[in-house]
Amino acid sequence: MRPARDVVVRDLDKTFRLRGQAFTALDKVSLACPAGSFTALIGPSGCGKSTILRLALGLDRPDRGSVTIGGAPPAEAIRRGETGIAFQDPALLPWRSVEANIALPLDVLGQPRRKAAGRIANLIGLVGLGGFERALPGELSGGMRQRVAIARALVTDPAVLFLDEPFGALDQILRRQMNIELQRIWLESHATTLLVTHGIDEAVFLADRIAVMHSRPGRIAGIVEVPFARPRLPSLFTDPAFHRLTDQVAEALHGTPVE
Numbered sequence: 713m714r715p716a717r718d719v720v721v722r723d724l725d726k727t728f729r730l731r732g733q734a735f736t737a738l739d740k741v742s743l744a745c746p747a748g749s750f751t752a753l754i755g756p757s758g759c760g761k762s763t764i765l766r767l768a769l770g771l772d773r774p775d776r777g778s779v780t781i782g783g784a785p786p787a788e789a790i791r792r793g794e795t796g797i798a799f800q801d802p803a804l805l806p807w808r809s810v811e812a813n814i815a816l817p818l819d820v821l822g823q824p825r826r827k828a829a830g831r832i833a834n835l836i837g838l839v840g841l842g843g844f845e846r847a848l849p850g851e852l853s854g855g856m857r858q859r860v861a862i863a864r865a866l867v868t869d870p871a872v873l874f875l876d877e878p879f880g881a882l883d884q885i886l887r888r889q890m891n892i893e894l895q896r897i898w899l900e901s902h903a904t905t906l907l908v909t910h911g912i913d914e915a916v917f918l919a920d921r922i923a924v925m926h927s928r929p930g931r932i933a934g935i936v937e938v939p940f941a942r943p944r945l946p947s948l949f950t951d952p953a954f955h956r957l958t959d960q961v962a963e964a965l966h967g968t969p970v971e
């Protein structure tokens with residue numbers, strides 16, 4: 713198993729230029745995700761959630777501030793295969809089977825797929841796709857494709873998992889099922905997880921802490937701690953304490969300060 717890694721976002725500023733006009737996308741954004749924790753990042757459209765992930769993945773550079781993964785720059789953690797990524801669009805290669813799609817990060821890192829055969833088989837079981845190893849993406853449902861993307865994100869046994877609205881395109885019923893599965897996978901993998909989501913229910917069900925963002929400029933308005941014990945059961949979705957917390961997150965989103 714990988715050593716645990718924390719993710720520390722420190723004083724990020726990011727300005728984009730749009731047709732000659734400067735637009736402050738992020739203003740002094742700081743967020744510490746302790747090793748092994750599950751953090752949800754929630755906020756209105758355009759507040760800069762995906763920009764934070766892009767900076768955390770070294771896909772773009774901040775104007776000021778830094779992101780470190782286990783104390784190192786993101787590029788180093790990525791090179792060591794310590795990061796797993798899943799986005800809203802599962803982006804599977806249509807000509808590759810389920811198992812070959814899951815193996816893709818190993819191919820990119822130049823690690824022999826043969827040595828990981830047992831791990832790939834375990835992951836297929838973990839995401840409930842036993843029997844579909846040789847299926848092509850076109851033969852799967854949307855939820856199954858998303859589960860392939862989650863398995864692919866986990867194939868390098870990452871210490872850190874970045875998830876950007878991975879279930880955004882799924883219907884409510886399937887989304888809840890995927891939330892329950894993601895919790896199970898996270899409890900097994902212990903990866904430090906940062907989940908970008910628009911779903912308040914999803915954030916409260918899954919996260920240890922929810923970072924609530926406001927926009928224009930994008931900033932962290934507050935952190936809501938989620939105290940529920942794990943494993944969290946589906947019955948939590950109907951618990952009054954759950955609804956009190958979703959109300960608190962909604963209030964924080966709409967401007968009321970987090971207590």
Ligand SMILES: Nc1ncnc2c1ncn2[C@@H]1O[C@H](COP(=O)(O)OP(=O)(O)OP(=O)(O)O)[C@@H](O)[C@H]1O
Binds near residue numbers: 728730737755760
């Ligand atoms: N490459 C870019 N060039 C110019 N502006 C950009 C670029 N990337 C992001 N932005 C702007 O930065 C802001 C934040 O975008 P970002 O995608 O991070 O928001 P978000 O919170 O993830 O939104 P959503 O919830 O809709 O996905 C937006 O106003 C967007 O237009």
